[in-house]
Amino acid sequence: MSTAPYTTSTAFLEALTETGVEYVFANLGSDHPGIVEAYAHANANGDAHRFPKMIICPHESVAFSAAQGYAQLTGRPQAVIVHVECGTQNIGGMLHNAAKGRTPVLVFAGASPFTQYGEHTGSRNEFIQWIQDVHDQRGIVRGYTKYDNEIRTGANVKQLVHRAMQIATSQPAGPVYLVGAREVMEARLDPAEANDPRYHLNRTAPIAPAALDPRTTDTIARALTHARNPLIVTSYLGRDPRAVTQLQRLAEHLAIPVLESVPMRLNFPADHPLHAGYQWNTQEPTPALAEADTVLAVDTDVPWIPLSNPPRPDARIFVIDTDPLKEQMPLWHVPAEIFARADAATALDQLATRIDDTGPADPDAVEERRSRLSAHHDRRRQALAENEQPHPPAITPQHLVAQLRDLLDTLDDDTIVLTEAISNYQTVNEHLRATRPGSLIGSGGGSLGWHAGAAIGAKLAHPDALVVSLVGDGSYLFGVPASAQWVARRYNTPTLTVIFDNRGWKSPKLSTLGVHPDGAAATHDDFNTGFDPEADLPGIATAAGGAWGRTIDHPDQVADTLKEAVEAVRAGQSAVVSVHVPKV
Template identity: 65%
Template sequence: MSAPRYTTSTAFLEALTEVGVRYVFANLGSDHPGLIEAYARARAEGTVDRFPELVICPHESVAFSAAQGYAQATGRIQAVLVHVECGTQNIGGMLHNAAKGRVPVLVFAGASPVTQHGEHTGSRDEFIQWVQDVHDQRGIVRGYTKYDYEIRVADNVKQIVHRAAQIAASEPAGPVYLVGAREVMEQRLEQAAADRPEYALDRYTPVEPAALAQGTLRRIGEALAGAARPVIVTSYLGRDQEAVPALVGLAERLGAPVIESVPMWLNFPADHPLHGGHQWNIPEHHPLLAAADVVLVLGSDVPWIPVRNGPGAGARVFVVDVDPLKEQMPLWHLPAELFARADLGIAARQLTGFLEEPGRLDAALVRERLAAAATARERRLRELTAREQPDPEVITPEYLLACLRAELATVDGETIVLTEAITNYLAVSEHLRRTRPGGLLGSGGGSLGWYAGAAIGVKLARPDALVVSVVGDGTYLFGVPASALWTARRYGVPSLTIILDNEGWQAPKVSALGVHPDGAAAEADDFGVGFAPGADLPAVAAAAGGALARTVTAPAELPAAVREAVQTVRSGRSAVLAARLPPVQP
């Protein structure tokens, strides 16, 4: 090996470490020789600790969702390496999830070399480099990223990485995308040039979180204080785990129930008397929302569906959000009299402080609301328990989730559930009833398969936690399970996957019935959503990742099967348990 060689790639990897990246999840290609060489040299020199750890993922969607899962569990940006425009397109669905879920992820993709006659190190020498040269590679992702840029010279690569991370982490957070041609990533430079004072990380800190202005605080606080039936609606306040107890304090001070609408995070403890339930695509009105006279929307993209289950016409609505105008959603509106941009935890604490001022609240009215909420909560729990009773003939989602909840209750230490069960999202929320901030995570968006890589990232972030994914069979296949389970085995990050296997896509059928309840598809039960003949889905995990693989068809077998699967994962081996539900289409 020649003398130490400091290049753009070296400086790039150092910069990732500087911004807090612990892992680079990678699908390497012909555009990455500079990075491959930088890692190899650092390992040979014994200095590789100055770079993030490289995690090889044999599919880009797994790599990206692993980075997203780690960032969701820790709040810290992680990085992904993908191969030119082909790898970029393979992350498309997962990029959507991070963008819509406001999760910071830094993506670096190489670009086809910009010379073809050997003018520079890295010049074109493979046929594919002409085929993969496109007009606007960055444009592929521009609708989903907060920032995109090309590394054009070696000297300012750290400045570019520091700025990209600053933008990604500033609220509303989200993914960023960098590209660099092979020749640029191979350029040599002096380390002092890469570490100029102007490029220092402390000059690229994320934007500080915002508080409610005093006039805005007063307007919202006075409306809540004067309400007879206040309700709080949230979807992703739990992105900040410290905001959850702040919301609990506000709800208790006010005596207001909290509704979680399409939650992708645990926003409010499910066992709290003021938990007002969950709202997804249900066609009927939520009774608490329908009766509310003041509604505080505290971090939500879809607090209700206007044509289905919004609040009453006379309700006063106030929106507080890190992203109050949803500028990336072309068609969006809430009938609110006030929109405010603020950190959700700070806003909740401010409102609690305002309401604690003497004379702000009618204490008797608050006690009355608290008692009514507790009574309603007990009634709701009895209804849910009744749904969990086993059917002797078929496995129901409710019974399966009750068995899982009972088993997780016996686990010492932290458990984190990843939910991507689509038409059973509501059942997962209602029947697992998670209570600890950070204990329930969703993708944040609508592209399926996030769970598979996310389980890897979450387990790397929380190595002592039991990580459990609850998914549908369609979602399971979208996750590229062979790639994900192989990666999990290689890096020693086992998890449990529970498949609600109804042998098809339930969601398109539900959507079709919603628009055409009496149509030809409904009459003939002809929706084109069945997966017949059924596949042995867990066997994929056994073949690729050495996982425990089991399919259960009888309700009586479920408790023991769930127990075995949990114990297997706790012993250090992944497990995939499929439960056969009634088929979506006979």
Template identity: 65%
Template structure:
């Protein structure tokens, strides 16, 4: 017989009333979380029991819906897609430190893309002899006990904490969601040991009403005056933005500001519709352009209005005499160790609030005749730029060029279609040739970890079931997205979308990077980059096998438009579709 310290777990009594797990799930629902995207494990019995009891008692509506995700990365991507469309953070539930590590790439995207999401993971039980209900009873719980589980994510999260008691679990959840929603939005992380999550908890706890996001910050009056005066008096002003369009209501205000003063807009690495592409003041898109940009080099005033990478200093920066101003919700890029833009003003403000302030003051200061001359010049630049791009929108015989593919997609969809872009080396092609105009009709991950789009499409469709969702991805990106998991989820939860794959038979991005550094190197001379697939995988076949999706591979220009229309019809009827389009190889 063992000592008192080795009490048999079977002698412990299971909770019969209100548990920490139930309070946790209720707090999520009270905070606006509709879905818990979950990959379950040995740390979640209390969660599963809370859901089962809610179904028996007819109060499922008090808890978020549990969405089963066969891979953690897809769970996280789906949560991001939902939040990016709705503006409301969702929850991701994973298994201790192993599951936490499996969300790593999408966690990076949440942090860099400033998308709110609440991640929850259990922790290995902290008793091993049955001292408390929920004590260790599986070998894996010793192996998964690590020194600092929260440290795995701390370089990316805005907030992390451990649930130590059911007495204040709702306060912790509401505080975490407050961080996730407050500008700049981002991911938060909670952990809960099994003993705590299984324990009884008080029913009266914190109210979500008293945890609103932080109110938007405005520019100081002297900053408004300084920036507005510079814009109003400039000869060749330009605004550079990357993510102002996260606030869809800010886009038409930016249009008003630019029309008032005759300011051209350059989108740098855009993941949103920041300015209507067909507007005559739109000056195009800038990605990893390895060439000079005369519109930047000739500018005398540059306003960086929400951008992490407004230009690449070694290639296309403004001239040294230009006056540069930075207005951003994170003007110093506090999580980027190496970052600097030589500017005379760095101002922290909500972008929508700031652009409204600048619009109103510029309207009071601007010379209308000078502004008209600037508008005329800017419109001529717009016409020149986009006319040159339009000339590329033709196939080369039966060969489907990326430009022709995107032009066909543009013609096939309407302005309400939601497009997710993760085409990587074809990012610029999508921007230039898709030419989205409606705020909220284009989304990117905001980060650099691949495999976001097809999982995000599931979350996006759940957030906006009335919209058609189309993802434009590379073949490598498609495989990174764990399509076997994503399309199974899409079928199970009624979230169909169309995935269009730029199939160039390999990973072009590493090759492009190598050529950027070693254009005449041995790898270039021998075309030896280790990134070709050699034998093309059956990309649509994966989705068909895993989730019953419609699939087709298109090889010639003559069959593209008909196949595209058929695929869209399939999706609108309620079934996912994958169209792999073979474009010129690498």
């Protein structure tokens, strides 16, 4: 091969490697010939290490969620390449998840060529390039990205990539978006110009973690030490395993119960006697909130639902968050006396250290509370265990999760569980009883189908881990399973998917009943949520990805089927188990 041309595409891909990107999850289109050529030259010349490894994904949502899953588990952002505005729109739901879940992902999309008579290499030569030319392509994503920009010249492409990554990884983290027209990405470039030392491209680290100021630390620490019934509420603190350790330290100092509200991470060990349980769309008062006189809300978007389970009116409330004002949420209100923007691990360490110095205001009250909370935790665990018993002929979600938990407990594998069970979110959390930070994660947002690509990203991030997705049948279908299972087969990322198959959308039915409990839909059982005729959900994975698949409908089948499925995954084959739980 002759010496490969150095183009804007070359510099762009080099910049991704320089910023720590290991994988580019790509759905290529007519706007990417420069990138295709750069990879081909690198491969032909034995120089492929210059660029991130490309993972081809036949659907954009799978590509994006794979990048998100990788970043969620490693903290290292990956890149996604999609086709102009159509490909950009296909990542919409997954982009929402990364934005709401504060996960760094870099998206590059081409743009329709801006010349049509061959003025530059890459000029328009396909009809689609007129149809896909829109007024404001970047505007499609601007409500969800932290940064967007257009690559107008290769001279500063590396500056743009490094800046985009710095913004993406600075807290609150999130996705960023770059576009570049074909002519720009094809342009020849002097490597010295792209790598000008004046740019200091190695000096684009994310912003250092923020801490509490001393006065705020004193105020919150004093409130917690003097509280009779303090409570900590969190949702996504577990993104940082260090924060889980510091939360446990603070809670144990003062015997403070920890409530996980809409958790998208493991935030506190489920077996800890100070774990106060979970709340999702809880429609009745939560005892821990109803009793608390002081509430510390740390990294939580929805600490409670004001209409259903707010804290008591006279409770003192403090907010510590990487995003304390929720600026992307037009309607949001928590009646706190302090809102502090701080890194959770740093802030909790400050509070625990301050309380170490001062001690509790009433040590006897702390020990009485510790004993009372431990007894309550044991009673709640016993009640949950009773709900796990089989009830033939139906397979209950509680029994299913318990059987999976017991199986996973017998394995030596590190296990990562992705939860997208929607109406069974709470069941998964309560009965899985996860204890290890990073072992249980959700999408961070509300767009379904994340698990399908995220499982691929998780497996790439931790090749030796057993990756298990617990999903509803609706979530499974939203995940474009044919595409995801094909990608998993091609890149040897086998995972287990367990489907809570109630043959319909349970969540819309519950939402309707929540507003119209005695309405016409309830009276006539007419919710338009059923999935009849039933689809062969494992069959999709078998056809597209050669997966091991089975559908079961009796409790006696659960344990052996799950064991066979895990053995298939450990042998290198993806597995999908559709479990008939009570029908919607």
